[in-house]
Amino acid sequence: MLNLNVRDETAPLKAVLLGTAQSPGPVPRPEDAYDPKSLEHILAGTYPKEADMISEMEGFAAVFRKYGVDLFRPEVIPDCNQIFSRDIAFVIEDKLIKANILPHREEEFEAILHVLEYIAPENILYPPDEVHIEGGDVMPWNDYIFIGTYTGHDYPDYITARTNWEGVEYIQKMFPHKKVKSFELRKSIVNPKENALHLDCCFQPVGKDRAIICKAGFLVEEEYQWLVDYFGKDKIFEITVDEMYQMFPNVFSISPDVVVSERSFTRLNNWLRKEGFTVEEIDYAQISKQGGLLRCSTMPLVREI
Template sequence: MKPTLNITSEIGTLKTVVLKRPGPEVENMIPQNTQRFLFDDIPYLHMIQKEHDQFAGILRKQGVEVLDLKELLTEVFRTKDIKDLFVLDFLNESKAPFDENQIGQALENYLQQLSAEDFVEKVFQGVRKEELFQEQKIHLHDYMEDSFPFYVSPQPNVYFMRDPACVIGNGVTLNNMKSEIRKRESLFFQYILKYHERFKESEIPIWLNRDYPFSLEGGDLLVLSKETLAIGISERTSAKAIEQLAANIFKQNTTINNIIAAVVPKSRTFMHLDTIFTMVNKDTFCIYPVILTEDIYLLERGTVPQCVNVSKQQSLEVALKKVLGLDEVNFIICGGDDKVASSREQWNDATNTLAISPGVVITYDRNYITNDLLRKNGIIVHEIPSSELSRGGGGPRCMSMPLIREDISFR
C-alpha cells in the first residue's frame, strides 16, 4: 500500500509534494499594507504564476506527484457540512468583526452560499468590505475607522507551503505560526488530513498541534535522517515549541532520537533555518556562514519516555558528524568567498534549495554564483526563474510541502 506520509530525510527521492500556485491574493496587497502581509514588494501576478508553473513543471518531469492545495481543499469542501464547519473556524481565526452591525453573520451567510470552488478562491483572496455592504458614512467616527479594505484579509503567503505543517516520518506537526496573518494556514491542513479521501482513513500522528501556545514554522524544521531533525530557534520558532515537539516525539515509538537546535539570528534577512542552511546530499549542505557562528544545541532522547536531554555542542559541524555518522561534512557557502555576493544571494534564497533526490536540487536562477559552486561540488542543479517568486522572501524549499520521499541510508 502506498504510504500516506513518509519523510525520513531532506534528500530522499521526492515522490509526492503539495504546492499552491500564486493567485489573485498577491494582488490584494497595496504599498500601505505589504509589511502587514510580510512582503517587501508586490509581485506581478502573471509573471509569478508563469515562474511557479515552471517550478511545478520541473518537479513533474522528475516524476514527482504534485498535489495542488486549492484542489485538495475544493474536494474537501464539496461536502457542505464540512464547508459550513470550516467557515466558522475560518472566520473565528480571521478575527472577523462578529459584534459590529451583524457583519459576522453576513460574512457567514455570504461564504456558506458559495460553491466549493468559489469558496476556496475567496478564502485565499479575502473578503472586501464592499462585497457585503455599500459603505455608509453617517457619523464622524465612521470616517475615522480603519481604512483597511477587507473584513477578511487575503493570504498572499500561502504559496509558501513549507511553513503551516511539517511531515516527520509518518506523522505531522500542525503549526501555530508566529504572525497573526498566517495562523489560519495550518487550519487548511487540519481539514485536509481529517476529511480528504486520501488521508482520512489513515491514523496520522500529530506530533505537535496548532493549539500549542508557542510558535513553530516549517521553514525552521529539517528532517536530516530517520534519527535526526534540525530545527532553528528563530524569530518564528520558539525554544519551548522545539522542546515540546522533542518530548512528544520521544514519548512515541519513533526512530527520532536527536534534534539539533540551531540559533538563527532574529532578523528579516534570516526568517527561518532554511534561509541559511539546507541539505543537498548525504554529507553536503548549502549554508550562509552566520550559521557557523551561532550556538548549537543537541536534544537527545532520555532513558524515560518524554525525557529530553539537552547539551550545548562545540559546533554545527561536530553535531552533524555525531548524529549522521559522518567522517567529513562539506559546507558550500552561498556566494562563495565574496562577502557582498554571499549576502546578496542569501537574501535571494540561494541556500533555500529543494532536493529532488540525493545530489539533485532546484534553485533560483538569479543565484548563479551559488549554483556554480553547487555544480562544482557534484550537485545537479535545476534552475527556475525568480524575478517575482523571490519577492515574497522564500525559495524552492519554502514553496513546497513534501509528503512522501523514499528512504535512504546514512550508515
C-alpha cells in the same frame, strides 16, 4: 491513502504539496508585511505581480511532473497569499504537524484539508497554542532534527521570530528517539540582510553529506561551527550575507542527486554541478521578493525510505 514519510531533506521525492500564487490579493500595506524583504519591495514599488509569480510556480510544478512526483496544490482562497506552504504544516517521519502560524494565516491550513483526507487522522498532530513552530525552521536529517529558533526575551516583538523554545521542546517530546539540535537565528524586522526568517534561509543540507550555510544567519558562533564540523568544511558551501539575502540556501532537493535552484544563483549552481548534482534551474526571483524561495513553497509529504 498517503503513507507520509519524510526522514531527511533529500531522499527521492514521491509526493509534495506546492503552494499557489493565484489570487494573492493586493500589495500589502507596509505595516502588514510579514518580513523585512517584503517590506523593502513594498516601499520600493517592486513588489511582485501575480502573473509573474504564477508563471514561476508553474515552472516549479513542471519540474515535479518531469520527475514523476505526485503534486498536490491548495484550494485557492481569494485575496490570500498561499505561496509558502512550508509555513502551514510539515512532515516528520509519518506525522504531519500543523504549524501554529501567524493568526491571520489560519485559513491557509483550511485550504489543504482535501489533502489531509488522504492521511490517517492519528498521524496529524496539532500542537498546543504556546508552541510556535514553522516548517522552514524544521529539518529532519538522519538521527537528528535540526530546528531554527529564537529564544530572546524580546521574542514577542519580532514578527520574524517564528519558532520558540516551546516548539523545540514539543518536537523532542513527539520524537523522543531523535536528537533535536536547535540553532539561534539572527532576527531583524527592518533589515533583510540581518534577518534569517527560518533555518532554511541560512542553511540546508543537499545530497547525502553536503550543506549550504551562511555564518551571518546564526546568533551563536558555536552553533554555526557545530554544523561545519558535523558536515566537514570540505563538504560545505559557504555563502555571503548578500547571497543569504538572495536566498541561496533555499533550494529544493528532489533526490540526493537532483536540486532545483534559482537560475541566477550562478556561483552555487556551478558548485552543485562540480559536486555531481543535476541542477534544475528555474526562475523564482519574483517570489524571492517575499522573503521565501523554493523550499519555503513546498511541503514534502512522501520521500522514499
